[in-house]
Amino acid sequence: MxxxxxxxxxxxxxxxxxxxxxxxxxxxxxxxxxxxxxxxxxxxxxxxxxxxxxxxxxxxxxxxxxxxxxxxxxxxxxxxxxxxxxxxxxxxxxxxxxxxxxxxxxxxxxxxxxxxxxxxxxxxxxxxxxxxxxxxxxxxxxxxxxxxxxxxxxxxxxxxxxxxxxxxxxxxxxxxxxxxxxxxxxxxxxxxxSDGAWALPEPAAPTPEERVGSGDPAVRRAAAQDPDVPLALALRLAEDPDDAVVLALSMREDLTEEQRSALAYVVPHGYHVPPRWVVERGHEPAVARRAAASGHVLLRRSIAMQPELPADVVDLLARDEDFFVKLTLGEYGDKAPHELVVEMYAYWHGLKWDSLRFHPNFARPGLARYVDHPNPRLRHAALHDPDGGPDLVMRLVDDPDVGCWALRDPRLPAEELVRRLTVPGSARYAAANPALPSGTVHRLLDLAGVARTAAVRAG
Structure with missing residues (x-):
């Protein structure tokens, strides 16, 4: 321009x-x-x-x-x-x-x-x-x-x-x-x-049996998920009165799926801490496939946090029945398929929903088909169609939900951008359009009464 x-x-x-x-x-x-x-x-x-x-x-x-x-x-x-x-x-x-x-x-x-x-x-x-x-x-x-x-x-x-x-x-x-x-x-x-040679001898560490039988739920919870506690001993906690203890037990790596499904664990709302074995070895294909195929939803959500996953695991998680497995895949990995990322962007209402539009698989040809969709997020997604031209932007420039983005789109026709710079309600967004030439920007600042710096005067 x-x-x-x-x-x-x-x-x-x-x-x-x-x-x-x-x-x-x-x-x-x-x-x-x-x-x-x-x-x-x-x-x-x-x-x-x-x-x-x-x-x-x-x-x-x-x-x-x-x-x-x-x-x-x-x-x-x-x-x-x-x-x-x-x-x-x-x-x-x-x-x-x-x-x-x-x-x-x-x-x-x-x-x-x-x-x-x-x-x-x-x-x-x-x-x-x-x-x-x-x-x-x-x-x-x-x-x-x-x-x-x-x-x-x-x-x-x-x-x-x-x-x-x-x-x-x-x-x-x-x-x-x-x-x-x-x-x-x-x-x-x-x-x-206390950490050096002058330290008093530390008391002997409790035995696995003492940890499993502890009156402190936090100690039992740690024992339930500790691989150094034999599985047969840890399974004594299967009917523990503390739900968090049973949940920790249910995510042990050495459980069979049959043993896991027999536990009456409760999946809490909100964020959960992935088990250590998934965090440390989830990049291994065999571990990733086992967790992704598990009936335990928290194991599937945990493996979905891995940034690098085999293609077949990504495909399996992308079709998961649990919304948060798919959401986690979209938020943490670069390989989540385009359709999944768009779906999560359209319907997730958490704090990070807007960041999904920066996913490498979000912007794709064909998004323009959403230009008239009743969901305003999908109309916004239409603007990310790399094949969309000025006509697409003009169709959304007066949209009450998406117009502010269309006004900032560099594909907005020059004459429309100029006109919008003097329209109340549009001027702010038009001024944020990266297509504005440098000379025009300085002219706007002149008209706003902003003094020119020495560098600008010299130029």
Whole structure:
């Protein structure tokens, strides 16, 4: 699409409501560029719009812009965004705000991204004790941790202690920690020593018979599913008064299907913990086939959680009579068939239902057949037909349930996208359309009164 001229936005249509809608939509535009991102940051001069910063995808350039923002709220939002660039965030280890440095020390390495080399050491030398204490969770070298055990703040001394560090401390430091004036530090030392050579002899472990006969249901439940407890002994729990004990017994690997079906177990509502043998060996074809063919629905749901399954097991689970077996297959595995994923998307009402549209087998030619379906989710699915064209999008653009998605679809005809930018109720979604040219986006920001940054002026 070519850039759109200013004459396409008559003054009488560019109201405050419309420009606010543009700003709201542009913040979520997936094709957002760095210069536009910087202008949107500058438009939020009070830091009152940060939800988008916490939620949208941030590349290196965007993360760096948020980190360089003069507003603490913007810098905090960047830390809390799981997609933020690791290297760009590293500058926050020296942020002028103690609050920012603390939050960065607390969660800056979360979301599986870790912290760049050397950054934890910077945080360990921070002037704020709470920042130094938080830094201990990010794999500090032993010599740095050792230094922190002599910190003036008890919180830091306690946080720095670990079983791995203790043998490397000098006798003088260990004696000081043993006599530390802070009870919490002495308790941390005692916990370390309890695992070492100074520990008192532990009492003898209970025998399998004692565990099965325990008065504690939690002990009996653990015994019921423990493969080290002989099956003949575990079967004494078949009529246990605690339903959870019988359920645990029913999912043992060494039961025959006949023995399993003879147990009066109760399948509870909600999430369940898969048995260890399925978790650890469910990738093995023989184990997967046995669990998938079991009459125990929780074993079938458990094996459906395995990300890699043989094709025949996927086919069997996809035809399962239990809704949640099929749902689990769709949520956890990439091989769930297209028809199943669409079915789950259409009819599941759990918290993760919307994520099913990102399944690799969701978008397929032929989904356009749902364009007039009474189920709004299936009408939305129609927009994911890769063969669908502008006509498909136009049929849904005024749909009360799906129109917001059609307005953001890059296949929306250019003239319709332009028109919708000045229509109340549509402008926000049209501004989020990735097909908007960069020049047009800057024109929208100009009309919204957002100053151009130096980079944009130079361009």
């Amino acid at each position: 070519t850039d759109l001229g200013g004459d396409l936005f008559p003054d009488e249509r560019v109201t405050g409501e419309i420009t606010d809608a543009w700003l709201g939509g542009l913040r979520w535009n997936p094709a957002l560029t760095g210069p536009v991102f910087e202008r949107l940051l500058s438009a939020d001069d009070e830091g009152s719009h940060t939800r988008w910063l916490r939620s949208r995808t941030l590349d290196h350039e965007m993360t760096a812009a948020a980190v360089a923002s003069p507003l603490v709220e913007h810098r905090l939002a960047a830390i809390e965004n799981g997609t933020a660039d690791v290297d760009a965030l590293a500058a926050l280890a020296r942020d002028p705000s103690p609050r920012v440095r603390f939050v960065y020390a607390a969660i800056g390495g979360d979301f599986g991204r870790g912290m760049p080399e050397g950054v934890p050491e910077v945080l360990a030398g921070d002037s704020e004790a709470r920042v130094r204490a938080m830094a201990t969770q990010w794999g500090l070298p032993l010599h740095v941790r050792a230094r922190l055990t002599e910190d003036d703040d008890a919180r830091v001394r306690k946080a720095a202690l670990s079983p791995e560090l203790w043998p490397h401390l000098s006798d003088t430091v260990r004696e000081a920690l043993l006599a530390d004036p802070e009870p919490g530090v002495r308790e941390a030392v005692a916990a370390i020593l």
